[in-house]
Amino acid sequence: MKRQLWILPLLFVTVTAAGPSLPRQAAVALSSVLKGATDRGDLPGVVVTVVNKDGTLYDGAFGVSSTLSRKPMTKDAIFNIASMTKPITSVAVMMLVDEGKLTLDDDVAKFLPKYKDPVVISKFNEADGSYETRPAKRPITIRHLLTHTSGFGYAFASRMMTTITTKTGKAELDLPLLFDPGESWAYGPSTRVLGQVVEAISGQKLDAFLDARIFGPLGMHDTSYLVPVAKSPRVVAGNTRNKDGKLVELPTMTPLPANVAGDGGLYSTASDYGLFLRMLLNHGALNDKRILSEKSVAAMLQPQTGNIVVKEQQSTNLGLSHNFPLGAGKDKWGLGFQLAAEQLPNRRSPGSGTWAGIFNTHFFIDPSKELGVVVMMQVLPFYDEAAMNVCTGVEEAVYKNVK
DSSP states (O other): EEEEEEEEEEEEEEEEEEOOOOOOOOHHHHHHHHHHHHTTTSSEEEEEEEETEEEEEEEEEESSSSSTTTOOOTTOOEEEEEEEEHHHHHHHHHHHHHHHSOOOTSSSGOOOOOSSSSSEEEEOOOOOOOEEEEEOOSSSSSSHTTTOSSSSSOOGGGGHHHHHHHHHHHOGGGSSSSSTTTSSSOOOOOHHHHHHHHHHHHSSSSSHIIIIIHHHHTTTOBBBBBOOGGGGGOOOOOOEOTSSSSSSEEEOOOSSSOOOOOTOOOEEOOOHHHHHHHHHHHHHHHTTTEOHHHHHHHHTTOOOOOOOOOBBOSSSSSTOOOOOOOTTOOEESSSSSSEEEOOOOOOOTTTTTEEEEETEEEEEETTTTTTEEEEEEEEHBTHHHHHHHHHHHHHHHHHHOOO
């Protein structure tokens, strides 16, 4: 049964009663959190979608999509989801596992010879950026890439990487590993390599593969690396905080350039990403279209890192990102998802999978409660305090009221 409710002035949300449900007080609580944040100017705008396996429980848009034009935010607004691309690429890899075209413990060099015989940084001089290397103890596997235990790191989350990339001018994937594969955890471009693996095995460009095999079948018609000109008015402007904490709109390139990579570059809507989460909640299928096997979905949302836990990443550029993620020191990693380790009051269940994009687009999927939540904002730095307060407020409003 579908009910359409007017919750607050100028706000239209849709509530669908199916499976776990959100009663009217949940919609009111969610709307209050989001409208309050945008009315106060904590954030320019936000879109939130809550789903279960059968449909949409909540879908609301608040604030503006541009602080300059004051254009109202809409539910079909298009966001740069950045690293929320990673779980989608991870699903593409698992599709190839289902088809027997690779295994989780394959050496990545089997498909990409560039990564044969990796080396690890053994000594590092922070003063001058010099370093020494040694052969890695083992090859980099597909599993290492899916779990961020490969040894690859991003410069913005590693002072060592920042120093070396600045000195050498080399790209992150052209540098030695931070540690032996499988022996620690670091956030990095591992999923970019997975995108290259998909291309090597499928013979297709990554964007073509994702469109044909995931976006098309799921009906994610607003998800792409290149936003069509006709849809460009729906793209949300990015914002950053200046030294005084005030929001400043970032310049927008027209037309938007396409950056096709496994670890970032996609644009999407909250409702499109909700379809992706509903596919996972339905154990790999949606609307009679099977994307993944039930076995692969289960594996993606099970810990795959043994005793290795997620480590807090220390930002080297506080204008780009604060330290992250929540759950560091406790959470483990599945195949493409950070997995919650503990139960906090009015929060997602242990085993829930999550990740985010650097412009503060966030999601989580809770298989135990059969819920998926998408929170879309477009603000720097990553883990901005106001943005994270919105995420927390949304989660608490959902779990205090879910039936």
